[in-house]
Amino acid sequence: MQEKIKVGISNRHVHLTEEIYNKIFFSSLKKQKDLNQNGEFASEQVLTIKTEKSEISKVRVLGPFRNYNQVEISRSDAYKLGINPPVRKSGDLLNSEKITLIGEKGEVTLQNCCIISERHVHVNPQKAEELGVKDNQSVKISVGGDKACILFASIKISNNGFYELHIDTDDANAAGIKNGDEVEIII
Amino acid sequence: MQEKIKVGISNRHVHLTEEIYNKIFFSSLKKQKDLNQNGEFASEQVLTIKTEKSEISKVRVLGPFRNYNQVEISRSDAYKLGINPPVRKSGDLLNSEKITLIGEKGEVTLQNCCIISERHVHVNPQKAEELGVKDNQSVKISVGGDKACILFASIKISNNGFYELHIDTDDANAAGIKNGDEVEIII
Numbered sequence: 001m002q003e004k005i006k007v008g009i010s011n012r013h014v015h016l017t018e019e020i021y022n023k024i025f026f027s028s029l030k031k032q033k034d035l036n037q038n039g040e041f042a043s044e045q046v047l048t049i050k051t052e053k054s055e056i057s058k059v060r061v062l063g064p065f066r067n068y069n070q071v072e073i074s075r076s077d078a079y080k081l082g083i084n085p086p087v088r089k090s091g092d093l094l095n096s097e098k099i100t101l102i103g104e105k106g107e108v109t110l111q112n113c114c115i116i117s118e119r120h121v122h123v124n125p126q127k128a129e130e131l132g133v134k135d136n137q138s139v140k141i142s143v144g145g146d147k148a149c150i151l152f153a154s155i156k157i158s159n160n161g162f163y164e165l166h167i168d169t170d171d172a173n174a175a176g177i178k179n180g181d182e183v184e185i186i187i
Numbered sequence: 188m189q190e191k192i193k194v195g196i197s198n199r200h201v202h203l204t205e206e207i208y209n210k211i212f213f214s215s216l217k218k219q220k221d222l223n224q225n226g227e228f229a230s231e232q233v234l235t236i237k238t239e240k241s242e243i244s245k246v247r248v249l250g251p252f253r254n255y256n257q258v259e260i261s262r263s264d265a266y267k268l269g270i271n272p273p274v275r276k277s278g279d280l281l282n283s284e285k286i287t288l289i290g291e292k293g294e295v296t297l298q299n300c301c302i303i304s305e306r307h308v309h310v311n312p313q314k315a316e317e318l319g320v321k322d323n324q325s326v327k328i329s330v331g332g333d334k335a336c337i338l339f340a341s342i343k344i345s346n347n348g349f350y351e352l353h354i355d356t357d358d359a360n361a362a363g364i365k366n367g368d369e370v371e372i373i374i
Contacts, residue, residue, distance in 0.1 A: 074360065075334075075360035075361075075363065076263060076356070076357075076360050079360075086333075087333035087334055087363065118333065119334075138335075146273075146274035146305065147262075147274055147306075148325075148339040149336055149337060149338045149339060150336060150337040151336045151361075152335040152336060168361075169263070170263075170357060170360040170361040171361045173261065173262035173263050173266075173357040173361070174262075174338075174357040174358045174360070174361035174362070175361070176262065176274065
């Protein structure tokens with residue numbers, strides 16, 4: 001089957017535990033904008049991510065707090081920072097990259113926190129049943145136009161899953177996709 | 188049919204006429220390294236490309252001189268520069284973007300010179316016959332791994348064509364490809 005799906009492009013961002021957050025920020029985490037995934041939000045807080053080679057500023061902190069610290073960047077960012085993070089699902093941080101987070105209050109260096117997010121399709125259990133897909137199943141995303149391609153993405157089922165394809169800025173730029181565009185999902 | 192093909196990743200670069208080159212450089216165009224496409228080379232010369240919004244330095248000049256001026260960038264570069272170049276074949280510059288080139292000697296602003304290069308597969312006429320492909324034919328490039336995808340690319344037949352897939356850095360980063368990697372071409 002084939003149908004349309006909306007695209008959410010993830011720019012580099014950070015998820016933090018409350019403990020780590022309080023080590024590097026004075027201010028409390030303040031919601032700036034709700035994200036489509038129910039309960040998730042972009043905060044007003046940004047930080048700098050730093051490696052031995054380079055740094056990138058204005059990296060957005062997402063909320064709410066999680067029980068792990070995770071920095072999600074693109075391969076382009078990784079080259080700039082001189083690191084080689086693995087392509088992973090959220091929370092799968094074993095043997096991922098080390099990075100230093102610098103907030104308004106201080107800095108902290110975290111081992112095994114930096115990944116490139118695997119392309120994924122958010123669905124809730126009802127939508128998964130309708131589509132006939134299982135968690136982690138690979139599906140095809142078909143993109144037309146002058147940067148035509150087919151991207152493989154992984155199904156991610158969660159109770160708050162808002163039906164949407166998440167890709168990073170490298171994928172978006174390679175495929176000529178803008179945030180909110182509609183593409184075809186093929187199952 | 189399906190077979191392996193080597194990938195050449197094109198970073199942002201510039202092709203110039205001798206006239207424009209001499210307006211912005213004192214030194215003569217000096218070969219630094221031969222490229223795989225027979226007769227083409229990376230020169231020692233680099234320049235800065237500039238728009239109203241931003242600039243990018245150390246953009247390599249390729250040789251030999253051409254009968255048109257062309258700046259090839261990625262979509263990521265285009266966002267940084269605040270312009271919207273079309274995805275085009277080399278030399279197809281009608282209604283492309285304006286950019287300012289700054290060399291050691293001076294600067295020049297060129298209308299209709301900046302594009303994003305269409306993905307293409309270089310072949311010579313003999314290889315094209317062997318593959319059974321025509322000029323401009325679309326073929327599929329299959330990439331495995333954790334950034335798996337299928338990229339559509341256009342066949343480009345030329346007498347000096349060295350069999351190779353040319354993609355830009357956005358494509359490479361989205362697909363997890365490094366320069367010189369081998370991927371599958373499907374015809």
